[in-house]
């Protein structure tokens with residue numbers, strides 16, 4: 499069976515989750531009368547220490563609604579240059595919100611207080627208005643790095659001082675929570691908006707919950723409706739979320755541990771390069787540039803051995819631990835990655851051999 503480390507979005511609902519979904523009490527979400535969805539929103543809002551929450555079909559819509567509520571056309575938002583918001587949301591903030599993005603250059607998705615300070619514009623009639631700053635906890639495309647709470651709070655306070663709103667893209671916030679022991683409400687305290695994804699490591703088929711003040715959620719709901727995200731008997735989906743919060747939080751700790759042990763197993767491999775922050779949560783990124791091979795070719799070679807990892811960019815590989823890969827799967831992945839790294843390293847060191855003499859008929863084989 500394939501060891502699939504492509505993404506934690508590949509996780510499938512477990513039998514227990516499917517049962518919970520089948521049993522869900524449902525109503526009409528759009529009119530606020532789906533009891534299971536209401537229970538999920540209340541539960542996540544409570545977890546994040548926020549007044550209210552709204553169930554969204556995706557994390558992408560959580561980011562977009564947060565931007566639409568907290569900016570006006572012509573405003574500018576600030577985030578890191580590796581972020582999901584900047585790279586893989588089809589420029590929704592520009593296309594729908596008329597907002598420009600200032601993406602701060604980072605190595606692993608973490609920017610500094612000083613960078614944030616320099617990025618916030620002095621109010622002038624010639625400049626876009628800096629309106630919102632976003633922090634991705636944990637970082638997604640840059641290796642599951644965990645933001646330091648003190649830095650997050652300093653950036654949040656700076657934003658508020660300068661009249662900006664502060665947002666957390668918490669797709670994997672709970673991976674940070676289990677990695678550090680810091681609660682979700684400590685991370686989200688004082689932020690204007692924050693959300694968690696249900697369809698990543700938590701293993702649900704669909705959904706995310708966006709939280710903020712009561713007034714924020716009223717406006718976020720309006721955008722959800724406009725964007726076509728309002729639902730009917732969404733309790734079937736929300737039940738999966740409640741089930742995951744009851745049963746899969748420990749799994750996130752397991753995923754983090756699995757990524758850490760994969761890191762430990764392959765970190766010394768020839769030609770693989772890791773950032774010093776690697777292995778903090780369930781995502782492990784590394785470069786294969788030292789092997790003289792592209793990430794796509796390295797990933798393809800591993801897939802030949804039924805280990806699926808993801809090329810993100812020319813040199814970078816991303817492996818994401820998730821509930822469908824157990825310890826044996828991780829050990830298998832480590833074995834294959836090590837073998838492929840060794841094979842490519844040998845090839846890189848061997849001087850190009852004289853071209854073999856073409857045998858008659860060789861081209862037709």
Ligand SMILES: *Cc1c(COP(=O)(O)O)cnc(C)c1O
Nearest residue numbers: 556557558582634638667669695
């Ligand atoms: C997956 C992800 C999103 C988007 O969530 P979807 O539910 O896939 O739309 C946003 N931000 C980060 C950091 C993510 O990993």
